[in-house]
Amino acid sequence: MGYKLFVLPGDGIGPEVMAEVEKIANFFTKEGSASFEIEKGLVGGAAYDAHGVAISDADMARADAADAVLLAAVGGPKWDHVPYEVRPEAGLLRLRKDLKLFANLRPAVCYPALADASSLKRDLVDGLDLMIVRELTGGVYFGEPKQIIDLGNGQQRAIDTQVYDTYEIERIGRIAFELARKRRNKVTSSEKRNVMKSGVLWNQIITRLHDQEFPDVMLEHQLADALGMQLVRAPKQFDVIVTDNLFGDLLSDVASMLTGSLGMLPSASLGAYDAQTGKRKALYEPVHGSAPDIAGKGIANPIAMIASFGMALRYSFDLGALADRIDHAIAATLDKGLRTGDIKGNSTVTPLSTTQMGNAILKELQAG
């Protein structure tokens, strides 16, 4: 039986970068190292043009039935004026909500060949490999009340509510500790317990979870503001960072800049294990958007999309060895000096096209 991949290329550069992943998945199937059945759907503007919605019910059902969903990117100026409920991003939000994807994993890996593209000094980021685990469905972005009220005296009051229940903190904590066991065995939990009650509870629950279920993993706590500072001072001290929705949003964007380019950053969003099937819902996507400025030119960097597929192999299919092969193939390609335009920096090399970069990575995979 093959792994069922539901592929949503989306808009802009989406189909261009997704095509390179399909080549790699088909290569693994042909090689016999794993078997993938690829089914394709529409999301974002592409879905709106075909069905008048940002993702159809039929494609949602396919996403639900798949072993993993791969999404490239949605959006673009063509759909700037469509009704709010059917804007391209609504497709992405529906996938996250309906598949109950509560954990967002964003690795920040700095390939030695690209260390000079970072805004930090080479020795601070060369070989960096950290993972931010962000709670995705709770906290201040969703808590009620959430409103702007009129105070009647010429003033208005805006209210957002930060809410976390025990189970939400436990399940995200569990993901972080489990990940750490497969990495360098260290978790840094981050909140603001000095000024927020949700931070006090977060700290207590993570500590209890650690003591009861993961005593073998090293746990430290850092206040979120201090962690922000440490991320740009000495980022290599971190392995897995676990934090809430708001702090995770900010800190993962900071971490992403450590690596140099948007075209290099994968992500995963995971749900809970299904008690009956033992499988978990998961969506894998690059951090970048649909890049309308370069769409159709064949020059987008496919590495973030390919690395997202690598995360699917690791976290949905337990094919860590194949995921390692992808990571090594990307590193080897970069070590040879091969670059797409976005990661070329000041060098005078001729940039590769999307297809050429995909083929170069495939060649490394075929070689080893």
Ligand code: NAD
């Ligand atoms: P963007 O990530 O699409 O592009 C930002 C810049 O990075 C652009 O100059 C682009 O050319 C470059 N870039 C991005 N990915 C690249 C790649 N793989 N290779 C080379 N260069 C790359 O962000 P934006 O311009 O703010 O947004 C464009 C559209 O994408 C908007 O409609 C936005 O809503 C949407 N968007 C979608 C997602 C998503 O699908 N998850 C995320 C962010 C933005």
